[in-house]
Amino acid sequence: MITLSDIIGDTDRRWPRVEVTQDVWEFARTQLAERKWDLIAHWGEPGAVHLALREHGSGTTGILSLDASRGSFPSLGRDCLPARRLERAISDVVGLVPDEAPDTRPWLDHGRWTVRHPQGTPEQPAGPQRYEFLPVEGESLHQIPVGPVHAGIIEPGHFRFTCSGETVVRLEARLGYVHKGIEALIAGAPLEHAAKLAARTSGDTTVAYSTAFALAVETACAAEVPARALYLRAIMLELERIANHFGDVGAICNDAAFSLMLANCGVVREQVLRAAHAAFGHRLMMDRVIPGGVATDLAPTGQREIEKLLKKIRKAFPAIVALYEDTASLQDRTVRTGMLRHDLAMEFGAGGFIGRASGRSFDTRKVLPWAPYDTLSFETPLLQRGDVDARIRIRIAEIEQSCALLRQLLDTLPSGPILSEVVPRAAEGTAMVEGFRGDIFVWLRVNGDGSLARCHLRDPSWFQWPLLEAAIDGNIVADFPLCNKSFNCSYSGHDL
Amino acid sequence: MSDLTVQILQAVLALALAPLLTGMVRKTKASLQRRCGASIFQPYRDIARLMRKEAVVSHDASWIFPAAPTFILAATWVAAALVPMFAFANGLSSAADFIVIIGLLASTRFALALAGLDIGTSFGGLGSSREMLFATVAEPAILMLIFALSLICGTTRLVDIAGFIQGTQVAPHISLLLAFAGLAMLAVVENGRIPVDNPATHLELTMVHEAMVLEYSGRHLAQIELAASLKLLFYVSLISAVFLPWGIAPAGASLGQIALGLIVYLFKLAVAAKLLAFFEISIAKMRVFRVPQFTGVALMLGLLAVILLLVSRSF
Numbered sequence: 001m002i003t004l005s006d007i008i009g010d011t012d013r014r015w016p017r018v019e020v021t022q023d024v025w026e027f028a029r030t031q032l033a034e035r036k037w038d039l040i041a042h043w044g045e046p047g048a049v050h051l052a053l054r055e056h057g058s059g060t061t062g063i064l065s066l067d068a069s070r071g072s073f074p075s076l077g078r079d080c081l082p083a084r085r086l087e088r089a090i091s092d093v094v095g096l097v098p099d100e101a102p103d104t105r106p107w108l109d110h111g112r113w114t115v116r117h118p119q120g121t122p123e124q125p126a127g128p129q130r131y132e133f134l135p136v137e138g139e140s141l142h143q144i145p146v147g148p149v150h151a152g153i154i155e156p157g158h159f160r161f162t163c164s165g166e167t168v169v170r171l172e173a174r175l176g177y178v179h180k181g182i183e184a185l186i187a188g189a190p191l192e193h194a195a196k197l198a199a200r201t202s203g204d205t206t207v208a209y210s211t212a213f214a215l216a217v218e219t220a221c222a223a224e225v226p227a228r229a230l231y232l233r234a235i236m237l238e239l240e241r242i243a244n245h246f247g248d249v250g251a252i253c254n255d256a257a258f259s260l261m262l263a264n265c266g267v268v269r270e271q272v273l274r275a276a277h278a279a280f281g282h283r284l285m286m287d288r289v290i291p292g293g294v295a296t297d298l299a300p301t302g303q304r305e306i307e308k309l310l311k312k313i314r315k316a317f318p319a320i321v322a323l324y325e326d327t328a329s330l331q332d333r334t335v336r337t338g339m340l341r342h343d344l345a346m347e348f349g350a351g352g353f354i355g356r357a358s359g360r361s362f363d364t365r366k367v368l369p370w371a372p373y374d375t376l377s378f379e380t381p382l383l384q385r386g387d388v389d390a391r392i393r394i395r396i397a398e399i400e401q402s403c404a405l406l407r408q409l410l411d412t413l414p415s416g417p418i419l420s421e422v423v424p425r426a427a428e429g430t431a432m433v434e435g436f437r438g439d440i441f442v443w444l445r446v447n448g449d450g451s452l453a454r455c456h457l458r459d460p461s462w463f464q465w466p467l468l469e470a471a472i473d474g475n476i477v478a479d480f481p482l483c484n485k486s487f488n489c490s491y492s493g494h495d496l
Numbered sequence: 497m498s499d500l501t502v503q504i505l506q507a508v509l510a511l512a513l514a515p516l517l518t519g520m521v522r523k524t525k526a527s528l529q530r531r532c533g534a535s536i537f538q539p540y541r542d543i544a545r546l547m548r549k550e551a552v553v554s555h556d557a558s559w560i561f562p563a564a565p566t567f568i569l570a571a572t573w574v575a576a577a578l579v580p581m582f583a584f585a586n587g588l589s590s591a592a593d594f595i596v597i598i599g600l601l602a603s604t605r606f607a608l609a610l611a612g613l614d615i616g617t618s619f620g621g622l623g624s625s626r627e628m629l630f631a632t633v634a635e636p637a638i639l640m641l642i643f644a645l646s647l648i649c650g651t652t653r654l655v656d657i658a659g660f661i662q663g664t665q666v667a668p669h670i671s672l673l674l675a676f677a678g679l680a681m682l683a684v685v686e687n688g689r690i691p692v693d694n695p696a697t698h699l700e701l702t703m704v705h706e707a708m709v710l711e712y713s714g715r716h717l718a719q720i721e722l723a724a725s726l727k728l729l730f731y732v733s734l735i736s737a738v739f740l741p742w743g744i745a746p747a748g749a750s751l752g753q754i755a756l757g758l759i760v761y762l763f764k765l766a767v768a769a770k771l772l773a774f775f776e777i778s779i780a781k782m783r784v785f786r787v788p789q790f791t792g793v794a795l796m797l798g799l800l801a802v803i804l805l806l807v808s809r810s811f
Binding site: 142143144145146150151152153166253255256257258259260262263267327329330332333476477478479480481 | 525528529530531618619621622690691694696697698699700701702710777778779780781782783784785786
């Protein structure tokens with residue numbers, strides 16, 4: 001029985017990267033198919049494809065790289081569903097073709113980019129092509145195309161519903177409308193600029209992206225980060241989580257036309273953002289986490305502001321939870337709506353509240369902890385039912401945990417410097433951070449002159465969008481907004 | 497004042513006050529959500545703005561699509577004008593038959609559903625199909641409720657029903673109460689309010705009324721919006737005229753009596769706006785397939801009211 005650690009050999013690094021042969025790659029495919037290993041990320045660069053994996057049981061993590069200088073690589077998507085869209089993205093962005101891929105349609109590239117394969121050998125674009133949605137056959141089925149332009153001000157994405165009356169038979173999403181070319185922009189950019197670009201991958205989870213990027217750079221350059229900076233990063237990350245979870249709980253209920261909840265949660269979210277502004281000088285704390293530490297220290301009144309915020313939340317929170325639990329008409333909408341099966345959550349390695357509401361307990365802060373989370377005590381809430389209600393309850397429980405974490409962090413906040421110098425060296429770094437949506441994976445290669453050679457940012461939504469299509473199955477069309485909001489996947493982070 | 501003057505005054509005021517009622521509901525909802533909200537006169541500004549804007553019509557639209565808003569507004573306006581608001585006018589009372597009024601509203605629904613289908617977008621079809629799903633139960637329910645009222649009052653003429661209840665001081669009648677509850681429920685369904693439909697939503701897939709009118713713009717949309725406001729005013733006027741007719745000036749009343757009637761009527765509108773806003777804010781929208789059950793309750797209330805009347809007569 002060959003394990004992942006047999007392949008990667010002895011190392012004390014968390015994410016060692018090894019070049020493997022085609023046989024090992026095929027072996028990895030069988031392991032993924034048998035669900036012995038989890039797919040963490042899958043990306044390409046000219047001449048090579050990379051595969052980040054985590055072994056069940058032992059928890060070993062590592063990256064396998066396969067030479068693809070012939071322009072193609074063996075497809076994993078044949079047996080591993082979560083790899084399919086990633087392979088299509090590799091094909092669009094780098095131009096490497098997955099051999100025998102079950103789905104050869106483009107994914108991110110809609111033929112409207114100025115170049116094809118922006119991260120590989122740039123070519124003239126072929127122009128917009130007709131996109132074939134998966135065929136659906138049956139009597140009296142009708143299609144409802146929704147988006148990418150919506151009636152409300154939300155991010156763009158196209159959803160193709162095939163319905164029998166009001167019941168959804170199949171949903172297929174088409175994404176890529178907000179592709180910004182962040183990875184291509186980062187390649188060659190100086191470190192400081194690259195950090196800003198990475199922070200803008202998905203604006204609502206900017207602290208998590210900045211933290212993941214910073215950790216990856218620090219791993220690559222073997223930089224020591226002051227303890228105070230690590231604590232301040234964690235404080236910002238938990239503030240971001242609380243703000244987003246409150247926003248989500250309100251927005252989900254608002255999609256069931258229960259606007260009172262949105263109003264109540266909106267007030268608390270605003271208080272969190274104001275406290276963040278008072279403590280760190282920016283409501284969303286954008287660009288506050290940088291490689292080497294943090295850009296701004298806690299404001300003199302910052303600690304008191306956050307403590308005041310925690311008191312306010314403690315006062316308002318029980319009433320909000322009670323309002324949710326005691327409104328029968330709301331419960332009627334959320335309970336048993338948009339059920340996500342446990343085995344699908346496991347198969348796709350769904351992170352965040354989506355996985356945890358369907359019985360997958362993965363939390364990067366617990367499983368692959370980074371400082372200071374390895375010394376903090378908190379729990380990862382877990383539910384089994386996988387419906388909209390469960391996803392709301394996981395968020396509620398996570399808000400409680402995050403408040404407890406903030407208290408611990410503030411009580412033990414060390415003093416000292418907040419930034420240390422990062423001496424660039426030619427090396428690679430990898431990091432994984434638990435954002436509010438789930439695990440964000442970052443891999444990068446730094447040049448000796450302090451610029452970035454390559455960077456790959458993998459949003460948790462890559463493994464959550466496909467599950468939305470499964471969760472809506474058999475529900476009615478009118479319940480889609482509720483399910484979609486309970487998933488709240490990122491368009492921007494996914495389209496990159 | 498002459499009957500005709502009162503009738504014209506009522507018709508003009510119905511049109512003039514309808515956006516105000518919508519504005520009051522929105523303002524109350526906003527303040528319940530701890531928002532300032534727009535002024536109660538905002539719907540007037542919206543309609544004025546839409547009237548100035550260009551009306552875009554799809555290439556695929558037939559004559560039905562641009563014609564429907566005018567028809568819907570006209571029919572709703574006539575229906576609203578026939579309900580005694582603050583004074584009894586006999587000018588058109590022979591036409592003000594309950595069944596005529598319901599017929600007018602049913603034809604507006606038909607026109608709107610047709611317009612929704614006409615342009616051939618998926619949302620229009622979705623909205624029309626849901627609207628018809630609701631209507632299949634809502635229309636029998638409203639007829640059943642009218643039968644109950646007619647049996648109590650011995651007429652289907654709205655003016656006479658209101659006059660009967662105002663004049664004879666009927667004691668709280670169980671059938672009357674059942675009809676009141678049923679009509680209030682139907683008012684929610686017919687006006688597309690929460691928990692049946694959300695007039696403020698931006699989520700295309702959950703819309704009913706809004707889905708049918710999604711493609712309208714400019715003056716067409718202004719007419720549709722005005723008609724929606726008028727329909728709400730119609731139901732408030734109807735419920736207050738039939739169940740709370742006190743304060744409505746009698747036929748041939750003096751100017752002072754009419755002025756008093758108008759003040760009472762405005763007060764009723766304000767109370768209705770507050771009650772509707774409170775109700776909407778305290779409940780989530782129900783699943784689409786649950787709406788026929790909700791409407792079915794109104795139908796059963798109507799049926800019960802009729803049966804109770806027949807049973808009590810036979811003794």
